[in-house]
Amino acid sequence: MSTSTDNNASITQESGPSAAVQDIQKKIVVRTADGEVFNLKEEVAMEIDIIKTFFQEDSISYETVMPLPNVEGWEMVKVIEYCTKHVELKHKVDGYKERKAFQALFVQNLSTKSLLALTNTANYLEVKYLLDFLCQAVSEQIKNKDVDYVRELFGVENDFNDEEYEQVKAEAPWAHENLNNDLH
């Protein structure tokens, strides 16, 4: 589990709702698969469609802690980081460069395997723009890799026999040449 940096996630053990709301933005609480609990600002939480849908049900109060059994703590940290930035940039007129710089930093310390896991999570949580970005980031990292690398990364078994494999390869042999197979 990675520790949070300067985002809105905080690890607390809140047991009951806070009565004094006043000028503080409403918080939404979620619990990830590994038991970590996160307090999200409402505007950030609403970027995550699965959370938004859950709390839009009439019978659910904001005091409920929403379980996210398919999400790991470190993934939640990253998702919150991205969504918070996204909300911040929404109000800016020309945030293009800032967004690009942020995106580069965002993926910097993530292995391709972690990136893939995060992509799956973004899909589950239903955050479209994060999913779009992560899919592009993953494809950027795998585009020059060979077939073995990709199989290993995605945990895919080779279900071709030798003959079938050669047949498919023969359709475009040039596509298997001149690869830049640097190890990540």
Added chain:
Amino acid sequence: MFHQDVLTHILLHLPVKSLLRFKCVSKQWLSVISSPQFHHRRRRLASSGIILCQTTDLIHDISLAGSNSDPPFTSLSFIDDSAGVKILQSSNGLLLCCSSLHKVGIRRSYYICNPSTKQVLILPEADCESKTISGVYLAFDSSKSPHYQVVSVRSCSSPSSSNSYRIVTYSSETRAWRLSGSPFAAPDMAFDNGVLWNDAIHWISPTGDSLCFDIDQERLGTLPNLPSTEKWSNRRLRYFGESGGHLHLIEVYGSATQFHVFEMERDYSSWLPKYQVDIAAIVDAFPLMVWNYPNANDSVFYAFSLLFLKEDEEDSILLLQVPGEFLSYNLRDGTFKKLGPISTTTNIAFQIGCFHAYQFTETLASV
């Protein structure tokens, strides 16, 4: 346990070379990458650009105009033809090419190719009496069908019927040619500069007559009359092409610096003036364009070639060539700018008319 949706989403962002390679990963990956739905979704993501080719019978250089990314392909050497090939037409990512071989009595080879996947098909010969080919056209629209058709206009030069033509169509689905419609006469018509639009091929003769052939219905028709020109007897057609679902026509008479872009209505009712072009500012900026007639009655000739009109929701651009430069003229506000740098191996200064431009989109479609 990877969600297929997520996998597809990742694959959609990959370049063609990676996709062709990753077909070998597993049967599921092969199935996703080969599916027509995937091809269609990917095509909608892919940006289309314009390629420029020199037509000195060999393709020296192909560059992408108007974009900062790498050109989608730089040569057609994967087509095995000792004389080299030239591009006749581009249709949604597939190219129709023919051999540059020009020997009398020997039939030229025609090729359908996909430069993105480097697949080539040598067009088989049609079993047709009329062997003389006047024009060949490729019709491919991946949003309607994964198959393409090739329309060939043949001239029959039998003693009884001069100027008689026949159309034969090849389908990539049946891999066979069929006769389309009956023989017809078309005096004065040139069949080598037709334009594909609205699932039909359109031709305009030097005298302004027109003909169109509906590919699906295999029927001939005509276009409405061209806009009238007061004192000129011969038409001066300078551009006839399709872009963004519209058919455009440009005529330039004498030493006019202003001319219209006409657009054909979808119901074939009339030609409407869509844009007004004024190249006076361009002439000022590029004095090499001005050629004086030797018997000067103060008449000048402006040397420029209209290469392509690109129309979509974002902009309407006219691509033109003047001596030494390629320019893009914005039809909506009348501004223009140089395109470049475009690398060519020969001096482009005076080769007006030696360049052709084609719209091109990357596609995974098979030939």
